Amino acid sequence: MSHIVETCDIVRVFKGHDKPVKALDKVSIYIDEGEIFGLLGPNGAGKTTLIKILTTLLLPTKGEAYVGGFSVSKEAHKVRQMISLVSGGETPGYGILSASENLWFFSQLYGLSSSSAKARIKQLMTDLEFDEYAKTRMSKLSTGYKQRLNLARGLLNNPKVLFLDEPTLGLDVLTSKKLRAYIVDWAKREKEGTVLLTTHYMAEADEMCDRVAIIDRGRILACDSPLRLKQKLEDNFIMKVEVSSVQADFSFVDDMKGVIGYSQTRSIQTDTTSFKVMLTEEKIFSKIMLKLKEQNLKILSANEVEPTLEDVYISLVGRGFEEGEKTTHET
Ligand SMILES: Nc1ncnc2c1ncn2[C@@H]1O[C@H](COP(=O)(O)OP(=O)(O)OP(=O)(O)O)[C@@H](O)[C@H]1O
Ligand SMILES: [Mg+2]
Known part of the structure; x- marks a missing residue:
C-alpha cells in the first residue's frame, strides 16, 4: 500500500519584504494510513505552510505532494x-449562530443527510463535552x-486524513489533555484515520505521535518515532540547572568544548532561570558549575535528566525552542 x-521535494517561496523567504526547502515526508504524524518546530519553521499545501490552500513553488494518491496541485477537488x-485559534463558523447551528450549517455544506447529520452532531457534542453549550452563540464561547x-466541525465529514494546525494553542492544561486524548482515540477508532498535526509543544508531539518530523527553517532535520529520536541521544549527558536569578546568562558555554547545545528558560515570577545543557562527557559539567560559582549565582538544583x-x-x-519568559504549557 x-x-x-x-x-x-516541496519548495515554497514567499515574496517577503526585501528578499524572498524560503518557507519550505525540499521537504520530503510520508505518512502511512492510521498514523498520527507530528510536525514539530519553532515559530516560522514552515509548519503551517506545509499544512496549507497538503490541504490545497496553497500551491508549492516546486515539488509535488499527494494525499490518498491524488496530486494536491492537479487533483485538489479529489x-x-x-x-x-x-x-487552533480559528473562529469556528458564524458568531451569531449557536454551536449546534454552526455544526448543522457545516454538515449541510458537506452534504450529509438530515438524519445522519443530526446523529453525528449529537454524538460529537457529547464526545467533546459541549452539550451544555449547544444553544450558546458561538461568539460567546x-x-x-x-x-x-x-x-467537531473537522470531524463531521469523517475525514480520511485530519489535518490539525496547533490544535491546542492557547488552551488550558485540562482542555488540551482532553482534546489530545480525543484525537488519539478518534484515530484508533477509525482504524484507518490518519492525523497530521503541527505543534511547538514538545510534550504534545511526544505523547500523541507515532512519528515526528522536526522542522526548522523549512528543512526536515529528523523524522522518526519519538522513542527512537530520543534513543539517539543515549551517549550524551543532559544536565539541568536552576539558579536563583532571572538575569543569569549561560551563553559562556558557547565557547566550551564538548557542549552540544543548550536552552534556558527564565521565570520572572519566581526570579529563576532554568538551564539545560547537552554534553558529550559528564566531566565538562564541573567546569560549568565552576563558572556559575564565579558569577555568584545561587544554584537551586542540578540534575542529570532523561532526553x-x-x-x-x-x-x-544547538539551541532550544523558547528562550525568554517561561511559557506555561504543562502536561
Ligand atoms: N503569506 C506569506 N507571505 C510571506 N511570507 C510568509 C507567508 N506565509 C508564511 N510566510 C513565511 O514563511 C515562513 C514559515 O511560516 P509558517 O507560517 O509556515 O511557520 P510556522 O511553522 O507555522 O510558524 P508558527 O509556529 O509561528 O505558526 C515564515 O518565515 C513566514 O514569515
Ligand atoms: Mg503555524
Whole structure:
C-alpha cells in the first residue's frame, strides 16, 4: 500500500519584504494510513505552510505532494473530499449562530443527510463535552469551547486524513489533555484515520505521535518515532540547572568544548532561570558549575535528566525552542 500522504521535494517561496523567504526547502515526508504524524518546530519553521499545501490552500513553488494518491496541485477537488483542516485559534463558523447551528450549517455544506447529520452532531457534542453549550452563540464561547466546536466541525465529514494546525494553542492544561486524548482515540477508532498535526509543544508531539518530523527553517532535520529520536541521544549527558536569578546568562558555554547545545528558560515570577545543557562527557559539567560559582549565582538544583524531544532539537540545532519568559504549557 502506498503512503496516504507523501511530499516530494516541496519548495515554497514567499515574496517577503526585501528578499524572498524560503518557507519550505525540499521537504520530503510520508505518512502511512492510521498514523498520527507530528510536525514539530519553532515559530516560522514552515509548519503551517506545509499544512496549507497538503490541504490545497496553497500551491508549492516546486515539488509535488499527494494525499490518498491524488496530486494536491492537479487533483485538489479529489483531495478535498477526503480531508479536514482544523486550526487552533480559528473562529469556528458564524458568531451569531449557536454551536449546534454552526455544526448543522457545516454538515449541510458537506452534504450529509438530515438524519445522519443530526446523529453525528449529537454524538460529537457529547464526545467533546459541549452539550451544555449547544444553544450558546458561538461568539460567546470561551477559547476552549470554540476549539472543541472547531474539532467537531473537522470531524463531521469523517475525514480520511485530519489535518490539525496547533490544535491546542492557547488552551488550558485540562482542555488540551482532553482534546489530545480525543484525537488519539478518534484515530484508533477509525482504524484507518490518519492525523497530521503541527505543534511547538514538545510534550504534545511526544505523547500523541507515532512519528515526528522536526522542522526548522523549512528543512526536515529528523523524522522518526519519538522513542527512537530520543534513543539517539543515549551517549550524551543532559544536565539541568536552576539558579536563583532571572538575569543569569549561560551563553559562556558557547565557547566550551564538548557542549552540544543548550536552552534556558527564565521565570520572572519566581526570579529563576532554568538551564539545560547537552554534553558529550559528564566531566565538562564541573567546569560549568565552576563558572556559575564565579558569577555568584545561587544554584537551586542540578540534575542529570532523561532526553526529551526538546533535547533532540537542541542536538540538531544547538539551541532550544523558547528562550525568554517561561511559557506555561504543562502536561
Ligand atoms: N503569506 C506569506 N507571505 C510571506 N511570507 C510568509 C507567508 N506565509 C508564511 N510566510 C513565511 O514563511 C515562513 C514559515 O511560516 P509558517 O507560517 O509556515 O511557520 P510556522 O511553522 O507555522 O510558524 P508558527 O509556529 O509561528 O505558526 C515564515 O518565515 C513566514 O514569515
Ligand atoms: Mg503555524
